[in-house]
């Protein structure tokens with residue numbers, strides 16, 4: 061469940077491209093992105109996804125914003141709609157801004173006059189909701205009789221905690237800049253300028269000296285500075301960073317000055333946005349202390365806190381980074397917004413340093429932990445992106461905290477802005493997807509045409525068409541995975557250390573090449589029609605995690621090129637995967653299946669499935685062919701079992717349960733979510749009561765009620781013992797051990813308490829066993845009294 065205590069969601073934005081700034085700034089990133097407006101993607105992988113985003117996701121999210129009160133918030137603030145009802149969270153305004161941002165990028169990729177018109181009328185409403193001095197925050201302007209408890213009794217007083225006023229401003233600026241760049245219209249930009257001018261008047265040395273509770277306004281202000289040339293915006297962005305810490309919480313990175321931070325901590329989306337904002341300031345001001353801090357934090361994340369999928373933020377407690385090497389799989393939080401933030405941040409790190417290792421992290425995130433956030437259909441979404449499941453995870457049609465949904469909406473159409481970058485006469489080719497692009501170098505204009513079946517095939521053909529023959533340098537990224545290094549550092553390594561040839565040809569002739577910071581450097585005189593071909597070794601690799609990651613011990617993950625694979629129920633025997641074991645030396649094949657999941661490579665390998673047996677501890681193993689699909693494509697066929705990390709050691713396998721009384725019973729409970737029912741009879745003993753790495757059943761948010769769970773046996777059995785393992789996620793979560801419970805059995809259609817011969821106990825972190833006088837029955841029921849102020853849950857309930 062999403063921790064709603066302190067959560068406030070998250071979000072993000074994009075850097076992509078800055079076309080036609082009104083004024084040229086003196087300092088900026090040494091390497092400049094090639095604007096999304098100049099890159100026309102036409103491949104078979106991303107282009108269809110951007111098409112789904114344009115045709116399904118954007119209209120869907122706009123409709124959901126309307127249906128869920130977000131448009132009404134603006135209408136009420138504008139006094140165009142009666143009443144003072146507001147939607148759920150004070151940051152709900154940002155979903156509308158992010159939808160506008162996505163729509164803007166999308167209209168640049170493909171014209172859509174109807175969408176253009178509806179965005180125009182939306183902007184008119186937003187303008188009407190803005191107060192005369194520029195303040196724009198519907199939750200205050202509506203002036204509700206009972207104001208939302210997060211907003212504070214005056215402007216800004218709750219900003220450092222929960223009001224999200226500046227957070228709303230940040231997303232407004234990102235949307236305004238995107239809309240201006242894509243359409244040339246100043247309507248939203250003017251609203252943003254009026255708002256940013258209010259911030260300049262309000263915050264700064266000698267004015268209000270407070271930091272944003274949820275970062276993003278820093279990024280937005282840097283973008284506003286680039287577009288308007290108003291240096292006050294840049295100064296304010298830097299002020300908002302410098303005023304952070306040291307007396308706040310680690311939760312939102314305010315426990316130290318930003319330049320004194322050297323490890324990733326706290327809420328992962330806030331963190332990723334802050335590091336991105338710091339990179340912007342480092343580029344725009346030349347501040348070396350900022351750079352030193354984010355360089356250290358980057359190394360900390362990449363060597364200790366990054367999922368193989370590129371996801372960040374391991375724990376749902378505070379939606380935060382975990383400790384070093386704390387990377388649980390089933391309970392992985394890895395929020396979609398954090399993956400998007402990780403892409404923003406790594407792109408900026410590349411623009412600062414020109415090293416391909418940042419694009420390696422970006423690409424890994426993009427193809428795996430980010431893309432998993434949206435369904436193939438474009439209208440179902442993940443907030444956390446776990447790396448293992450036992451049916452308990454499912455994509456949502458909408459989430460009241462919709463940050464991840466609107467973030468995905470705006471990110472996907474901005475993708476073309478990440479393919480290339482340039483520095484005078486150096487052209488960086490960072491991502492591989494078929495496209496045609498027009499890029500201006502110092503030596504003149506160059507049209508670049510990429511043709512490739514990446515990520516399924518490793519061949520990339522690049523045709524170089526300069527307007528006039530001339531000397532410049534192509535820097536072609538050689539991905540880390542092609543050099544046997546999945547990520548920088550030693551967090552992940554390939555099991556087989558064989559290296560595969562990597563060939564680069566120019567006009568059909570193999571060429572040796574120099575590499576610099578991970579790029580093949582091709583400096584020569586280029587003429588129209590010159591062709592570079594890169595042949596990357598698209599091999600199936602087994603990836604191992606550092607031994608310090610305890611959750612991945614005895615396991616490997618399949619990877620091919622940039623794609624991380626997983627085992628999912630529908631492709632495997634009995635729809636089970638947690639019981640699968642694959643030998644370390646097993647040979648794996650990959651084949652393209654055009655009709656599966658919109659076309660994917662499927663990996664097949666010989667493996668075994670493991671099963672518990674009654675009356676013996678030995679595990680039964682049966683041979684089977686195991687199939688793996690790309691991780692991003694899982695959960696498109698309903699809830700299922702899934703795992704990224706595949707056991708090669710028997711100790712890591714979770715065998716199929718033996719047929720016990722519990723496992724063959726039908727479960728019912730005073731609960732609607734039937735997907736939790738299997739958890740209590742899966743025969744997995746948790747490490748402790750708060751262990752979220754195994755499924756559990758819970759009644760949250762119910763409290764102080766009497767609840768039940770019930771086993772209907774497959775036949776009459778004589779039973780005399782019950783053992784139950786309680787779920788208790790204190791002090792952060794909402795579940796605690798119950799006040800009391802009792803066992804009843806079914807006798808002549810009535811529930812009768814058993815006569816216990818040992819006392820009922822309610823202890824944490826172990827099984828609570830109770831024995832009772834034997835009863836022959838067809839059903840047992842447990843009645844549970846929830847604590848007054850909390851809910852409760854059950855990991856496992858066994859009977860015999």
Ligand SMILES: [Zn+2]
Pocket residue numbers: 069070071395396397398443462463464465467
């Ligand atoms: Zn989110």
